[in-house]
Amino acid sequence: xxxxxxxxxxxxxxxxxxxxxxxxxxxxxxxxxxxxxxxxxxxxxxxxxxxxxxxxxxxxxxxxxxxxxxxxxxxxxxxxxxxxxxxxxxxxxxxxxxxxxxxxxxxxxxxxxxxxxxxxxxxxxxxxxxxxxxxxxxxxxxxxxxxxxxxxxxxxxxxxxxxxxxxxxxxxxxxxxxxxxxxxxxxxxxxxxxxxxxxxxxxxxxxxxxxxxxxxxxxxxxxxxxxxxxxxxxxxxxxxxxxxxxxxxxxxxxxxxxxxxxxxxxxxxxxxxxxxxxxxxxxxxxxxxxxxxxxxxxxxxxxxxxxxxxxxxxxxxxxxxxxxxxxxxxxxxxxxxxxxxxxxxxxxxxxxxxxxxxxxxxxxxxxxxxxxxxxxxxxxxxxxxxxxxxxxxxxxxxxxxxxxxxxxxxxxxxxxxxxxxxxxxxxxxxxxxxxxxxxxxxxxx
Numbered sequence: 407x408x409x410x411x412x413x414x415x416x417x418x419x420x421x422x423x424x425x426x427x428x429x430x431x432x433x434x435x436x437x438x439x440x441x442x443x444x445x446x447x448x449x450x451x452x453x454x455x456x457x458x459x460x461x462x463x464x465x466x467x468x469x470x471x472x473x474x475x476x477x478x479x480x481x482x483x484x485x486x487x488x489x490x491x492x493x494x495x496x497x498x499x500x501x502x503x504x505x506x507x508x509x510x511x512x513x514x515x516x517x518x519x520x521x522x523x524x525x526x527x528x529x530x531x532x533x534x535x536x537x538x539x540x541x542x543x544x545x546x547x548x549x550x551x552x553x554x555x556x557x558x559x560x561x562x563x564x565x566x567x568x569x570x571x572x573x574x575x576x577x578x579x580x581x582x583x584x585x586x587x588x589x590x591x592x593x594x595x596x597x598x599x600x601x602x603x604x605x606x607x608x609x610x611x612x613x614x615x616x617x618x619x620x621x622x623x624x625x626x627x628x629x630x631x632x633x634x635x636x637x638x639x640x641x642x643x644x645x646x647x648x649x650x651x652x653x654x655x656x657x658x659x660x661x662x663x664x665x666x667x668x669x670x671x672x673x674x675x676x677x678x679x680x681x682x683x684x685x686x687x688x689x690x691x692x693x694x695x696x697x698x699x700x701x702x703x704x705x706x707x708x709x710x711x712x713x714x715x716x717x718x719x720x721x722x723x724x725x726x727x728x729x730x731x732x733x734x735x736x737x738x739x740x741x742x743x744x745x746x747x748x749x750x751x752x753x754x755x756x757x758x759x760x761x762x763x764x765x766x767x768x769x770x771x772x773x774x775x776x777x778x779x780x781x782x783x784x785x786x787x788x789x790x791x792x793x794x795x796x797x798x799x800x801x802x803x804x805x806x807x808x809x810x811x812x813x814x815x816x817x818x819x820x821x822x823x824x825x826x827x828x829x830x831x832x833x834x835x836x837x838x839x840x841x842x843x844x845x846x847x848x849x850x851x
Contacts, residue, residue: 560782
């Protein structure tokens with residue numbers, strides 16, 4: 407099969423730009439299968455290796471300085487090596503990193519979150535988003551005595567068995583027993599009638615509906631007007647718990663999307679930015695539900711333990727990061743996202759391309775489709791080859807980006823850097839135009 411000259415040139419340039427990454431990949435693959443210990447980190451011809459990061463930039467072993475618009479897939483909101491986070495970690499870890507007891511640091515971060523998030527009366531700390539959603543489902547089942555869970559197609563809730571196996575985008579389900587998904591139901595995102603029917607038909611055995619307020623890993627697909635409120639009304643009417651997975655979406659508002667849209671779930675999971683760049687998961691909700699974990703007034707509290715739950719250094723990093731991510735900072739970062747979206751749309755029009763960019767706050771996702779993306783199936787129609795080549799082309803232009811066209815901004819990125827980034831995207835689209843005109847004419851205006 408012949409390779410298009412545009413593709414061949416981009417791949418060849420990447421190979422010339424990142425030889426040290428190739429050497430490290432060949433060395434690492436001897437000890438780590440695939441040469442990457444996170445599936446999303448791998449891409450062909452070989453993954454890039456980062457030496458260190460500072461502010462809005464990362465630096466490679468080849469000596470390249472790259473503008474970082476991945477920000478650890480959303481875990482960083484203040485970029486790399488934020489001085490306040492670094493100071494908190496250094497001061498804290500010098501005194502000890504973990505005691506396996508309650509601490510003041512846990513109190514400070516828990517209080518900050520409960521003060522900000524409308525649906526948080528109380529929280530529990532965990533070590534990842536996967537753990538948080540796993541315990542959210544367990545909590546719902548324990549409270550209701552029912553087993554079934556309903557999720558949205560394209561919704562990503564981590565990699566524990568039941569939710570991983572019911573995610574239909576880029577997830578291999580080998581090794582997951584069929585029984586793990588026997589109680590999982592799925593309906594399309596942004597289809598309120600399908601949601602209402604599934605809840606009504608299964609109410610007697612349905613413990614909860616778990617959903618992202620917008621599809622995050624599924625393409626930054628935003629909810630239609632009234633959709634989240636309908637989900638709240640339907641679940642409440644049928645005594646089914648509503649869980650918002652805000653691990654990815656939390657950064658768009660001081661109190662997450664539930665505050666932005668004015669829809670309050672029963673349970674919520676958050677993470678990523680809340681850890682200040684360190685691993686964290688948080689499960690929170692109304693006191694009446696969270697008290698199932700309470701040792702003081704519950705005869706047999708739901709068991710939840712873990713060596714690193716409430717890890718002292720993570721609590722300190724998270725409190726430092728969230729303390730400076732206040733209303734003013736959130737508004738300023740969201741305004742950057744709005745300006746960048748405006749520039750992207752102008753760039754598409756200038757190049758006479760009918761492609762999409764979904765955006766909310768500091769999160770943007772380009773899709774190589776010629777119609778609005780309102781459901782997971784629309785995102786799946788995006789042209790994979792163009793994503794692959796855009797990713798490599800931007801790396802060649804010193805932009806550290808995510809292969810699926812997702813861009814995540816930090817508070818450290820400047821207006822000049824955003825303008826430079828827009829120019830690099832424009833250069834990349836112009837580079838891809840001969841291929842698009844030959845093979846993807848449906849994307850042309």
